[in-house]
Amino acid sequence: MKKADRLNKLEMSKIRMTSKLMDQLEAEGRDIIRFTYGEPNFDTPKYIKDACADALYNGHTKYSDYNGPIHFRQAVCDKYERENGLKFSPDQVISTHGSAQAAYLVLTTFLNPGDEIIIPNPMYNIYRIIAEICGAAVKEYKLKEENEFQIDLKEMERLITDKTKMIVICSPSNPIGSVLTEENLRGLGELVKDKDLLICSDEIYDRLVYDGVEAVSPAKFDTMRDKTIIINGFSKAFAMTGWRIGYVITPSEFFEPLYLHTGHQVSGMADFILEACTVALNDEHKYGAVEAMRSEFDERRRYIYREINSMKHFSCLNPTGAFYIFMNIRKTGMTSDEFCDWLVKNYDVAMITGSCFGTEGEGFARISYASSIENIKKAMARLHEADKKLTEMGR
Ligand SMILES: Cc1ncc(COP(=O)(O)O)c(C=O)c1O
The missing domain is CATH 3.40.640.10 (Type I PLP-dependent aspartate aminotransferase-like (Major domain))
Structure with missing residues (x-):
């Protein structure tokens, strides 16, 4: 039996696919830093969990x-x-x-x-x-x-x-x-x-x-x-x-x-x-829980924005919303697929290829900074190494 024709173009989300690949690399012992999922690295605030438990028991x-x-x-x-x-x-x-x-x-x-x-x-x-x-x-x-x-x-x-x-x-x-x-x-x-x-x-x-x-x-x-x-x-x-x-x-x-x-x-x-x-x-x-998370995101955002724009091959505009940075990678001379692949294989930093969000995403990689500041710092150090390598490669 064939599925309904209206589902013919359905395929697995590329973001989920990238994460599966990361699982595999980690299983091989690699220390991958994931900037992939749009998922806050915070736990749900306690007052909300308490309210849920109360409601369940009431x-x-x-x-x-x-x-x-x-x-x-x-x-x-x-x-x-x-x-x-x-x-x-x-x-x-x-x-x-x-x-x-x-x-x-x-x-x-x-x-x-x-x-x-x-x-x-x-x-x-x-x-x-x-x-x-x-x-x-x-x-x-x-x-x-x-x-x-x-x-x-x-x-x-x-x-x-x-x-x-x-x-x-x-x-x-x-x-x-x-x-x-x-x-x-x-x-x-x-x-x-x-x-x-x-x-x-x-x-x-x-x-x-x-x-x-x-x-x-x-x-x-x-x-x-x-x-x-x-x-x-x-x-x-x-x-x-x-x-x-x-x-x-x-x-x-x-x-x-x-x-x-x-x-x-x-x-x-x-x-x-x-x-x-x-x-x-x-x-x-x-409780101010949302504001506390927002202000942590803001700290990470400022840090990444500064770091990215201090490199030769990468740049980004000041991102004033969400927890994403759309990093311009055109100076690498690679497509966004090639770049994301190269970066994860050589530097263990995973980003989402911009092209998976549409043709205008070509030349960009999406960074989700819903990740700890320690990880972000480590990832930025690796990105600096990648940047130097690109210079050595004559890019
Ligand atoms: C723009 C946008 N809309 C909707 C969603 C879906 O969010 P959820 O179903 O978790 O509320 C997402 C998740 O990443 C999103 O980025």
Whole structure:
């Protein structure tokens, strides 16, 4: 029996594949430093684990509603009002199985075969894959270093057609670590204000911003408010990747299909985990756990940024969001695949090849600095050696 045709382009995530290769090298006794996974190296804060245990022992072991209990949804609204200056009602919120399922839910709820979706290039891969499963035509807008990784609004204008159903944005960006400016988003709003399309805004890194930069949601603009569906989650800011909770915030108009559809996909999340997530949001100010992690990320970010730009063959722009650095490796004269391969084989430092995030990622390697500062220091010393070697090689 053959699988459904719509899954024909499905393949293993390159990030997971790279990690499997690292497992193999480590099993051979190599001391690999991994800058690969987008997974905080911190443990989930204790107050959240305690809340989970309490909920488990206090009867939260039954089905939850498809979109989660009202207090979870209220906590999400309070977070958005407090931190992002945006007011929503709990009736606009839907809990999901991580942001990954949120993306699956949003795209599969709205995309028909032949619809056009415009996604960033480079971009974390799930959006392209899900759009392809829907049979949608994927168009891409390029985020270029020479344009400080902002949306080229002229290009975007050309890409939007009558068939455009959705535009995806991701700020702060995975894999770039860049943040779209308010001005850039305002420009996008002007382009789409009279169009019948949706903006799918992946805001999973919105708490991880640096140098006083703010990650602005497109929902902040009157031009986009009623067309923006927000995707967010707990994995990154709260170091809760294994808990698998995310959420969608949608204009009321689109709530029902999303709600019914997720009901048939997952029938609600684990209730005791949603209780813990509610506490995570509501009590965060008491413990300052997210801020403590953010400030450690910031220290690592500054260090790597300085080190990279002190070398001859590597450079990067100041990354003001997420925990990624998109390192320009063009001066090595290698493709990004060749470079990542060469680096891990000769220097035991693993990065993700930029090209796996799209054609615009060619010439870059993604560093995830969700790794200890000791490891980062060791890796930077090895990168300096690689840099010297490249000079000796006449590069
Ligand atoms: C941009 C982006 N969106 C969504 C996800 C999925 O996150 P999760 O499903 O763990 O919430 C990730 C994970 O790396 C991501 O980088």
